Amino acid sequence: MSAPKTLRILVLPGDHVGPEIMAEALKVLDVVEQSRPDLRFQRDTDLVGGCSIDKHGVPVTDVVLEKALDSDAVLFGSIGGPEWAGAQPTPESGLLELRRKLNAFANLRPCEILVPSLVGASPIRPELVAGTKFIVVRENCGGAYFGEKREETDQASDLWVYSRSEVERLAQVSAAVARMLHASIAGGGDKSPKPVVWSADKANVLASGRLWRRATSDIFQREIPDVELRHQLADSMAMLMVKNPRQFNHSAIHTDNTFGDILSDISGGITGTLGVLPSASLAGVPGDGSCKGIYEPVHGSAPDISGKGLANPVAQILSVAMMLRYSFLLEEEAAAIEQAVIKVLDSKDNGGLAIRTGDLGGKARCSEQLGLPIPSSIEPLKVFAAYHSIYLLRYEGEPATKIPARKDADGSVTLFLRVSGRHLPRIKTENEVGVMTWVRQNTSIPVPAVVRFSADTDNAIGHEFTLLERVPGTSVHNIYDTLSDDDKRKLVEPLVAFLLELHSKPWPRGLVGGLKMEDGAITPGPPIEETFWQVPDIEKYWPGASVESLNPLLGGPFDGYTSYSTAALRCYIHAIETHPSLERFRTMVPQLSRFVVAINSEQYKSKLDNAKYILAHKDLHFGNIMCDPADPNLPITAVLDWEFSGVVPATRWNPVRAFLWNGKRDTQSKEEHTKMERLFETVCAEKGVLSLLEDVKPTSLQESMQTAVNHIRAIVEVCPRGQAQDKIGYTGLSDSVQGKIGYSSSNS
Numbered sequence: 001m002s003a004p005k006t007l008r009i010l011v012l013p014g015d016h017v018g019p020e021i022m023a024e025a026l027k028v029l030d031v032v033e034q035s036r037p038d039l040r041f042q043r044d045t046d047l048v049g050g051c052s053i054d055k056h057g058v059p060v061t062d063v064v065l066e067k068a069l070d071s072d073a074v075l076f077g078s079i080g081g082p083e084w085a086g087a088q089p090t091p092e093s094g095l096l097e098l099r100r101k102l103n104a105f106a107n108l109r110p111c112e113i114l115v116p117s118l119v120g121a122s123p124i125r126p127e128l129v130a131g132t133k134f135i136v137v138r139e140n141c142g143g144a145y146f147g148e149k150r151e152e153t154d155q156a157s158d159l160w161v162y163s164r165s166e167v168e169r170l171a172q173v174s175a176a177v178a179r180m181l182h183a184s185i186a187g188g189g190d191k192s193p194k195p196v197v198w199s200a201d202k203a204n205v206l207a208s209g210r211l212w213r214r215a216t217s218d219i220f221q222r223e224i225p226d227v228e229l230r231h232q233l234a235d236s237m238a239m240l241m242v243k244n245p246r247q248f249n250h251s252a253i254h255t256d257n258t259f260g261d262i263l264s265d266i267s268g269g270i271t272g273t274l275g276v277l278p279s280a281s282l283a284g285v286p287g288d289g290s291c292k293g294i295y296e297p298v299h300g301s302a303p304d305i306s307g308k309g310l311a312n313p314v315a316q317i318l319s320v321a322m323m324l325r326y327s328f329l330l331e332e333e334a335a336a337i338e339q340a341v342i343k344v345l346d347s348k349d350n351g352g353l354a355i356r357t358g359d360l361g362g363k364a365r366c367s368e369q370l371g372l373p374i375p376s377s378i379e380p381l382k383v384f385a386a387y388h389s390i391y392l393l394r395y396e397g398e399p400a401t402k403i404p405a406r407k408d409a410d411g412s413v414t415l416f417l418r419v420s421g422r423h424l425p426r427i428k429t430e431n432e433v434g435v436m437t438w439v440r441q442n443t444s445i446p447v448p449a450v451v452r453f454s455a456d457t458d459n460a461i462g463h464e465f466t467l468l469e470r471v472p473g474t475s476v477h478n479i480y481d482t483l484s485d486d487d488k489r490k491l492v493e494p495l496v497a498f499l500l501e502l503h504s505k506p507w508p509r510g511l512v513g514g515l516k517m518e519d520g521a522i523t524p525g526p527p528i529e530e531t532f533w534q535v536p537d538i539e540k541y542w543p544g545a546s547v548e549s550l551n552p553l554l555g556g557p558f559d560g561y562t563s564y565s566t567a568a569l570r571c572y573i574h575a576i577e578t579h580p581s582l583e584r585f586r587t588m589v590p591q592l593s594r595f596v597v598a599i600n601s602e603q604y605k606s607k608l609d610n611a612k613y614i615l616a617h618k619d620l621h622f623g624n625i626m627c628d629p630a631d632p633n634l635p636i637t638a639v640l641d642w643e644f645s646g647v648v649p650a651t652r653w654n655p656v657r658a659f660l661w662n663g664k665r666d667t668q669s670k671e672e673h674t675k676m677e678r679l680f681e682t683v684c685a686e687k688g689v690l691s692l693l694e695d696v697k698p699t700s701l702q703e704s705m706q707t708a709v710n711h712i713r714a715i716v717e718v719c720p721r722g723q724a725q726d727k728i729g730y731t732g733l734s735d736s737v738q739g740k741i742g743y744s745s746s747n748s
């Protein structure tokens, strides 16, 4: 392979938030670099602004100016701050010198509401501001900024000079920008016949303004007939931008240095923040081949929020996109960054991550990260998973050495990123991580390491997630049909040993619940069950209800089997009392309430609670058991999917019944299942651990209570969904409640 093409970038982070947002933008550049082995972004970082004054006594040194000239592009942060108030020269003059030195005369400053869901950040009414998109093209090397200055104690002046050629060269850029914007609109609709440039000046007052208008009109007439030119006084332009920003859509606003500075900050008023507005200061016409440029946010150094992680890095990141587009002609990569920013900012119901910093009304911080190196590849995994989506993150070379997880033979590391849906917010992730950590710490059961996790959505991914080590081997499910009887025994033997470990770890007598991580320690948490009402269904069938009001979570973990069943029954009673579809069952509420009293009576409670309490995996089928088929001993390499695990009375979990879950109920599958149950019993008998089978047998009293609870739960689950209502008769329930526990409604 030929050597990668080197593109040299001078990185000038500057002052206050400059270095904070630059660090994030450079991560994005890293990702682009990894996707393009044929390119290398060689970066040289240096000082500018206040930090340069502190070190060198000047806001920009000749060395830095020479480096800038020598680079392919300059990536600039922001400069200035109150600590340099009164400094002469000012930190800001460093930026002006840089613009002049590079002859970066055309400053492109887009104003765009990036995603419709961000209209709320704008102080302007949504119907006026939605869809706004135009670009201010500001003259960057002339006018009052660079004219002769006189500064005396009581008098000062700035000469506001423009030459015709300065206006003309900017007009060519403005026209090119207008053409690009015009071409980017899909045809039809409100597309104007020609690209449009609005020229903003003060021709009614300033001589330089009159020159601006004449020179602009002349060159448009002479050389740019394909673009429509409209003149507007700069002050009323400011008013119109706020009153009706969309009237400038897909046009370029061609204006001088001072007005451009002000009008582009009005863009920040339109979007509601300067934090999303990038800029490019170019030394040529975009589209005519790569042109050198300075790429920087429109905003300043935001000293009011610096050092607090509050700055929005989007403007700086989008400045990287502009650099790739205009200086390096990497349109695809530039567009990919813009799309990624849109995905990050957009609302969740629109497929976005809704990760927003405070200026956009969010809580995200400038630098949200998993604290891991950037993967060399991210691949979505197509799996059937109702609760989450999965991505494979691969790390190679040096970054792989930094990942605290199992390495493959070639030294690379692959991680599973499981991004959770909103089914049981927080508790499900907390529980799975708590259980997996407990199992790794307290048993010999192989479980993948949890590399990172977040039980809330306020993180770099915008969703709850777990990042797990990828374990070797394959799921037993995949190879089951190829296994001999001997092979099956090789799998059942260690499973018996694992179950024995789970059965022999004592839990506080009577604990029913999940586990969770709290400040690095594992503590009891609420019980988590797959059968619970979860957020998507609650939104659909239970307006006004919540995960907590419908599920026996409050008060959990529970002090025993009866307390847990009681909490569940109370939720079901509440559901029957409130949901219209359950109205016909309301007559049973008094009877159910008496049932609750009965199971909690002295006569029954201690008998019902009398069980072994174990940590149960709850979904231990062969799809979740990994083994190494390359090894003739078929060692189990991992037990996966601890999502709904928790401490339960052992009678509530009989894993043996799940060993042959292949989803089929045909005769052959049933026979195979029975054969596996027998094999399990045989292995237990050989190892002298038949207690495993004893532990899971409920007493008839426990079975009665459970049958009743199950029956009521079935009613509460299916009726609101409009399913099988006719099948659920009052009689069945009545039998369960009255008959099974030796309790009748006439008891009180």
Ligand SMILES: NC(=O)c1ccc[n+]([C@@H]2O[C@H](COP(=O)([O-])OP(=O)(O)OC[C@H]3O[C@@H](n4cnc5c(N)ncnc54)[C@H](O)[C@@H]3O)[C@@H](O)[C@H]2O)c1
Residues within 6 Å of the ligand: 017, 021, 077, 078, 079, 080, 081, 082, 092, 095, 273, 274, 275, 276, 296, 297, 298, 299, 300, 301, 302, 303, 304, 305, 310, 311, 312, 313, 315, 359
């Ligand atoms: N290109 C530059 O480096 C540049 C541009 C403008 C101002 N300045 C300098 O910056 C200093 C501060 O100026 P200012 O306060 O008038 O303007 P500013 O742009 O720094 O801040 C204006 C407001 O916008 C907010 N803001 C700016 N950037 C943000 C971001 N990324 N995320 C969230 N909020 C953000 C700030 O908190 C502040 O409330 C001054 O010294 C000024 O001269 C530098």
Ligand SMILES: CC(C)[C@H](C(=O)O)[C@@H](O)C(=O)O
Residues within 6 Å of the ligand: 080, 092, 093, 095, 096, 261, 298
């Ligand atoms: C910092 C200052 C020199 C600069 C300018 O006035 O051009 C800033 O306000 C900007 O908009 O980039």
